[in-house]
Amino acid sequence: MIDVQHLTKNYAGGIPAVQDVSFSVAPGEIVGFLGPNGAGKSTTMRILAGYLSPSGGQVMVNGLDVTRKNIEVRQSLGYLPETCPLYTEMRVREYLNYRADLKGLSRRHRSAGVERAMEQCGLLDVQKRLISQLSKGFRQRVGIADALVHNPPLLILDEPTIGLDPNQIMQVRKLISELSSSHTLLISSHILSEIEATCSRVIVMGKGKILESATLAELGERWSAGVEIYIEVKAALADVERVFREFPEVKSLDLQQTEAWTCGSLLFHSGEHREQVFECVRKEEWPLRELHAKRQSLEDTFIKLTTGEGKA
Amino acid sequence: MKRFLTLWKREVASYFISPVAYILATMFLLVMGMGFWFLANVRLMNGATFYDLLRALYGGVAWFAVLMVIPVLSMRSFAEEKRSGTLEMLLTAPVKDSEVVFSKFLGIFTVYVVMWLPTLAYYPLLQNVAHEPLAYDYGAMAAAYLGVFLVGGFYLSIGLLCSSLTQNLIISSISSFAVIALTFLAGFLPAVSPIPLLREWSEPFSSVLHMLEFSGGVIDTRSVILYVSSTMFILMVTTRILESRRWRA
Numbered sequence: 001m002i003d004v005q006h007l008t009k010n011y012a013g014g015i016p017a018v019q020d021v022s023f024s025v026a027p028g029e030i031v032g033f034l035g036p037n038g039a040g041k042s043t044t045m046r047i048l049a050g051y052l053s054p055s056g057g058q059v060m061v062n063g064l065d066v067t068r069k070n071i072e073v074r075q076s077l078g079y080l081p082e083t084c085p086l087y088t089e090m091r092v093r094e095y096l097n098y099r100a101d102l103k104g105l106s107r108r109h110r111s112a113g114v115e116r117a118m119e120q121c122g123l124l125d126v127q128k129r130l131i132s133q134l135s136k137g138f139r140q141r142v143g144i145a146d147a148l149v150h151n152p153p154l155l156i157l158d159e160p161t162i163g164l165d166p167n168q169i170m171q172v173r174k175l176i177s178e179l180s181s182s183h184t185l186l187i188s189s190h191i192l193s194e195i196e197a198t199c200s201r202v203i204v205m206g207k208g209k210i211l212e213s214a215t216l217a218e219l220g221e222r223w224s225a226g227v228e229i230y231i232e233v234k235a236a237l238a239d240v241e242r243v244f245r246e247f248p249e250v251k252s253l254d255l256q257q258t259e260a261w262t263c264g265s266l267l268f269h270s271g272e273h274r275e276q277v278f279e280c281v282r283k284e285e286w287p288l289r290e291l292h293a294k295r296q297s298l299e300d301t302f303i304k305l306t307t308g309e310g311k312a
Numbered sequence: 313m314k315r316f317l318t319l320w321k322r323e324v325a326s327y328f329i330s331p332v333a334y335i336l337a338t339m340f341l342l343v344m345g346m347g348f349w350f351l352a353n354v355r356l357m358n359g360a361t362f363y364d365l366l367r368a369l370y371g372g373v374a375w376f377a378v379l380m381v382i383p384v385l386s387m388r389s390f391a392e393e394k395r396s397g398t399l400e401m402l403l404t405a406p407v408k409d410s411e412v413v414f415s416k417f418l419g420i421f422t423v424y425v426v427m428w429l430p431t432l433a434y435y436p437l438l439q440n441v442a443h444e445p446l447a448y449d450y451g452a453m454a455a456a457y458l459g460v461f462l463v464g465g466f467y468l469s470i471g472l473l474c475s476s477l478t479q480n481l482i483i484s485s486i487s488s489f490a491v492i493a494l495t496f497l498a499g500f501l502p503a504v505s506p507i508p509l510l511r512e513w514s515e516p517f518s519s520v521l522h523m524l525e526f527s528g529g530v531i532d533t534r535s536v537i538l539y540v541s542s543t544m545f546i547l548m549v550t551t552r553i554l555e556s557r558r559w560r561a
Contacts, residue, residue, distance in 0.1 A: 012560045049404045053558035075406040085397030087322075089329055101318040102405040146401070 001027045001154055001184045002048065007057035009043050009208075017043040019208040020057070027153070030180045032199035033188035036306050039205040041188045042082055045158045048186070049079040062154060075103065078147030082158040084140055088132035092123055092142055095131060096149055103150040117145040121175060137168030144175065155179065157187045161194060173197060192299045206306045219301050226251050227270060228294040229277055232263045234287040243284060249273065265294065316411050323419025327385075336384055337427045340377045347373030348434050352441045362446050363528060365438075370456040370527035371520075375496065378464055382492060385423060386471025387485035389416045390554070394479035403554075413551045417465075417472055417543075424464050428457065452529030459526020462539040463519050467492050469546040476553045495519065 002025040009018040018040040025031050033041045046052045047059055050070045059066040062076040087095060096117060100110040118124050121141040126134060131142060140160060147155055160176065161169045169191065176198050179185065189195055195202060202219060204212040212219060233240060237257040244253055244266055255264035266277065274293055281288050327333040351360075351368050360368075393399040402412060435453070438446060474488035499520030505511045515521065522535045 046400075046404075051400055051404050051558075055559070071406045071408065074404055079404045081397065081400045081404070083397045085401050087326070087398060089326070098318060098322055099405065102315055102402075102407055104315065104406060 001025050001029075001062060002186065003058075003060040004044070004048075005058045007044065007047065007059055008055050009040075009047060009052065010055045016208055018047075018054075021205070021208070021210050022057075023203055023210060023213055025184060025186055027184050029201060030185045030187070030199045032195035032202040033186060033205065034192070034195060034202055034302055035188075035205035035211075038207075039306075040208040041205050042158055044205070045079075045156050045186070045188060046081075048156055049077065049081075050074045051079075075150070076152055077154040077156060078150070078152040080140075080143045080147045080155075080157045080160055082162065084143035086131050086139060086142055086146075089130065091128055091130055092134070093118070093127040095142065096145055099146045100149045105150055113149045113151060116151070117148040120148060120178070121145040122171070135168070137164050137171060140164060140168070140172055141175070144172070144179075148179070152183075154184045155186070157185065159188055159190065161189060161191055169194070192302055204302065204305050211305045227268045227273065229266045229268070229274060230264070230290065230292055230294050231266065231277065231281070231288070232261055232290040233281055234260050234289070235262055235284065237262045239284075240286075243280060244277075247273075247276070247280070261289065263290075315407050316415050319407065319411060319415035320418050320422070323389075323416055324422050327419070327423045332384070332388075333423055333427075336381050337430075340381050340427050341430055343377045343380065344369075344373060344431055347376075348431075352434075352438060356438075356441060362449060363452060366452055366456050366529070367524060367527045369434075370460055371524040374460055374523070374527075375520075378460075378467065379489070379492060379496060381424070381427065382464065382467045382471050383485045383489040385420050386468050386475055386488055387481050388475065389420060389472050390476040391479050391481050391484040395481070403557075409554045410548075410551045413472070413476075413547055413554060417469060417547055420468050420472070421461075421465055424468060425461060428460060449529060452527075455529045455531050456527040458531060458536075459523050462526075462536060463523055466519075466539045466543045466546075467495070469543045469550070470495070473546050473550045473553070476550045 002023075004024065005022050007018055007021040008016070010016050021040070021044060033045070035041045043052065047054050047066060048061055050066055050073045053067060061073045064073045064076065066073050087098075090098065093114065096114045097110060100113050105113055118127055121144050123138070123141055123145055126138055131139060134142065144157070144160065147157070157176070161172050164172060173194055176185065176187065180198060185198075187195070187199065196216060199216070201213070201215050203210060237255060240255055240262045241253055244250060247266070249268045249271060251267045251269050253264065253266055255262055266273075272293075274291065278288070278291060281291070347369060351365050351373070355368065356365060390399065393402060403409065435448060470491050471484075471488040474491060475484045478484050478487070496519060498514065499518040499522075501514035502511050502518050502521060505514065516534070517538070522532075522539075525532055525535065
């Protein structure tokens with residue numbers, strides 16, 4: 001569906017924005033595009049959407065070369081830019097009709113397409129309202145409905161939840177997960193929990209290059225610092241430290257005393273150790289309040305990748 | 313063609329749903345109306361002919377209105393879309409850059425033509441002012457309007473070009489006013505230049521002389537070709553400027 005080979009993009013004055021980037025997205029995949037500001041995500045997405053031309057490399061979208069078949073590529077995808085710009089003086093239905101006309105839909109298909117997009121995005125109740133009177137969340141939905149109106153197989157959404165409040169984020173996330181069943185999606189976001197919740201694979205960019213491209217599970221394995229077990233036991237800090245330091249495979253301890261309780265994490269090199277830890281606690285006859293394994297979050301991986309910390 | 317019409321309709325509507333077109337039209341008609349009132353009451357009373365009135369109105373007064381209206385009318389075409397980010401939405405839809413430029417031009421040109429339409433009401437009024445019935449030369453009137461639209465279209469294309477170079481509305485309007493004013497003033501070179509060669513060379517390009525010709529009922533094919541081709545050329549340059557974002561942005 002998307003095939004990018006050795007993509008480079010230099011801005012005026014030769015400033016490199018994207019350097020030798022290669023990746024692909026298969027039909028039906030939901031791919032998250034991650035990276036700090038200035039990593040080149042939006043530039044790459046704008047090239048995919050046909051707004052910018054690549055300085056080098058080849059970009060194929062739906063089997064079409066973005067440079068040679070620019071108009072056809074634009075016709076074959078739905079794109080939501082980062083700032084979700086809209087003509088705020090128009091009404092929701094009027095705007096979507098206008099966009100459907102621009103995308104070449106016939107009158108009959110336009111009506112059906114606009115109706116479907118509004119229904120998918122929950123806009124039917126506000127279809128007659130001026131866009132300027134809508135909340136940011138609803139405007140974002142209008143932007144997504146615009147991307148959907150001609151029912152393209154591929155959607156490229158650049159920061160679809162930026163600037164939204166938590167409730168609006170939940171609504172947009174729900175919408176994206178609904179869309180994921182029928183569309184191929186490429187989503188960039190700073191909200192990593194959103195990527196974790198919606199994407200099957202992530203591409204991490206930094207300084208114009210791809211730092212990592214993997215499924216979430218692969219990423220966790222590759223960048224995990226170890227296996228972390230969190231405990232809370234009623235015992236003296238010194239006793240707990242003494243016992244767990246003698247434990248095989250223990251890498252480090254991060255424990256603290258809070259009144260009569262010792263709380264914190266035991267970090268192991270690898271493997272499953274919850275049962276052993278529990279057995280040890282039982283043997284020492286320490287009252288146990290909590291014991292669970294902590295999974296490394298995508299956020300941790302993201303920080304490691306983009307700040308240049310080495311692999312574990 | 314459907315996409316072009318969609319873009320054109322949206323462009324025209326964007327002017328008429330904002331107060332800009334109404335304020336501009338009011339100012340424009342105020343200046344033209346005052347000019348007409350003065351010419352009808354003073355010059356026509358003092359023995360001026362219908363042709364004198366046409367020349368004074370379209371070859372003279374119209375310039376004040378045109379120089380005032382065109383920079384404001386054209387300033388927001390691209391500058392506003394760039395500022396608000398809607399240009400990205402527009403240019404990621406399956407439309408050609410040339411369609412966007414030409415539809416925007418046709419949109420502001422339509423608004424410009426609509427602004428001129430009420431001035432047709434001057435002629436029934438003129439009969440009431442004149443001491444004896446005036447013999448209208450409809451051909452001369454049509455030539456005057458043709459001149460107004462050709463020269464106006466040319467200046468609108470300059471305004472559109474300036475708008476495509478910036479995202480600041482003030483810079484857009486000031487730069488287009490400056491270029492339009494310079495082009496207009498250069499039209500006086502055939503009359504005021506002390507250099508004979510410059511006088512001779514500048515004469516075929518003088519908008520001031522062309523407007524006087526058109527408003528006198530003379531349609532010179534060379535002038536028509538000059539304005540149509542210059543307008544097309546400037547619109548093509550504007551298209552290239554818009555396309556340049558792909559590699560420059």
